[in-house]
Amino acid sequence: MKITRRTPTPHPFLKWVGGKGQLLQTLHAHFDEAGATGRYHEPFIGGGAFFFSLYRKGLLGRKQAMLSDNNARLVEAYQCIQENVDGVIRHLKKHKTKHEHDYYYATRAEVPTTAIARTARLIYLNKTCFNGLYRENSKGGFNVPMGRYKNPRICDEENLYEVSTALQRHKIQHQHFAVVRETAAPGDFVYFDPPYWPVSDTASFTAYHQDGFGENGQRLLANVVEDLTAKGVYVLLSNSMTPLIQDLYKAYTIEDVQATRMVNSNAKKRGKISEALVNNFAQV
Numbered sequence: 001m002k003i004t005r006r007t008p009t010p011h012p013f014l015k016w017v018g019g020k021g022q023l024l025q026t027l028h029a030h031f032d033e034a035g036a037t038g039r040y041h042e043p044f045i046g047g048g049a050f051f052f053s054l055y056r057k058g059l060l061g062r063k064q065a066m067l068s069d070n071n072a073r074l075v076e077a078y079q080c081i082q083e084n085v086d087g088v089i090r091h092l093k094k095h096k097t098k099h100e101h102d103y104y105y106a107t108r109a110e111v112p113t114t115a116i117a118r119t120a121r122l123i124y125l126n127k128t129c130f131n132g133l134y135r136e137n138s139k140g141g142f143n144v145p146m147g148r149y150k151n152p153r154i155c156d157e158e159n160l161y162e163v164s165t166a167l168q169r170h171k172i173q174h175q176h177f178a179v180v181r182e183t184a185a186p187g188d189f190v191y192f193d194p195p196y197w198p199v200s201d202t203a204s205f206t207a208y209h210q211d212g213f214g215e216n217g218q219r220l221l222a223n224v225v226e227d228l229t230a231k232g233v234y235v236l237l238s239n240s241m242t243p244l245i246q247d248l249y250k251a252y253t254i255e256d257v258q259a260t261r262m263v264n265s266n267a268k269k270r271g272k273i274s275e276a277l278v279n280n281f282a283q284v
């Protein structure tokens with residue numbers, strides 16, 4: 001009997017600001033080009049668009065991925081799906097059955113005490129909230145109103161199982177991006193997808209995290225890239241094509257990539273923008 005196995009297709013389980021979309025092809029090409037033999041690091045994992053896409057294409061091979069982010073709730077969600085996807089699905093099914101206006105606001109008002117319940121709440125709110133974007137306010141609360149979806153995909157059981165499988169061999173940690181300076185070894189590959197430096201003063205797309213990410217953050221990141229380069233670590237980094245970023249990475253290769261970024265809830269502002277894709281491959 002012929003057994004046909006469907007190729008696993010895990011996708012981000014959350015909608016996240018900065019999901020990479022059409023930039024993925026270019027990122028893959030660079031990942032291939034570097035030919036790194038060590039581990040794969042992604043210190044701003046967010047929704048994990050590039051990690052899941054590398055996994056789907058089988059490009060990680062036997063490499064271990066070190067995934068991290070400084071958003072504690074997000075990292076907790078990855079860890080729960082990795083360790084107890086059944087528990088997460090059980091809770092999500094409850095949310096799915098009960099979902100309606102008052103239930104949304106009651107769920108939003110209360111943060112559960114267990115990690116599994118918090119993770120299911122995060123996914124539930126992410127799938128049902130306005131514009132589908134998780135956003136904490138300055139006090140760490142979640143204040144996005146309910147969205148108007150006919151049939152939100154609250155519990156995508158199949159994808160959650162695939163995500164759980166995809167995460168099995170890998171490490172997911174709650175930490176500041178600068179830790180990679182110590183953990184990455186020569187021959188490793190690091191992809192940085194930090195909060196982008198704003199194109200204009202009014203651009204507010206760094207506001208999705210309560211800590212923000214100012215000029216100091218961008219300068220520290222450039223510093224980390226310098227140290228990693230000296231150590232023989234391959235670095236790929238995306239950011240906005242702005243004077244500050246062009247200046248910080250002038251020692252490396254900067255490619256101009258056109259992308260449609262969802263940077264604002266105003267649909268008119270989702271235009272094509274120029275992104276900077278930086279790599280240090282020539283220096284490693």
Ligand SMILES: C[S@@+](CC[C@H](N)C(=O)[O-])C[C@H]1O[C@@H](n2cnc3c(N)ncnc32)[C@H](O)[C@@H]1O
Pocket residue numbers: 016017018019020043044045046047048049050068069070071175176177178193194195196209211212213
């Ligand atoms: C542009 S998003 C990453 C998008 C991601 N590549 C995706 O596909 O969804 C940036 C991420 O950086 C995280 N972040 C912000 N400041 C950080 C810091 N100091 N250290 C680590 N992560 C940070 C945010 O929590 C957010 O998830």
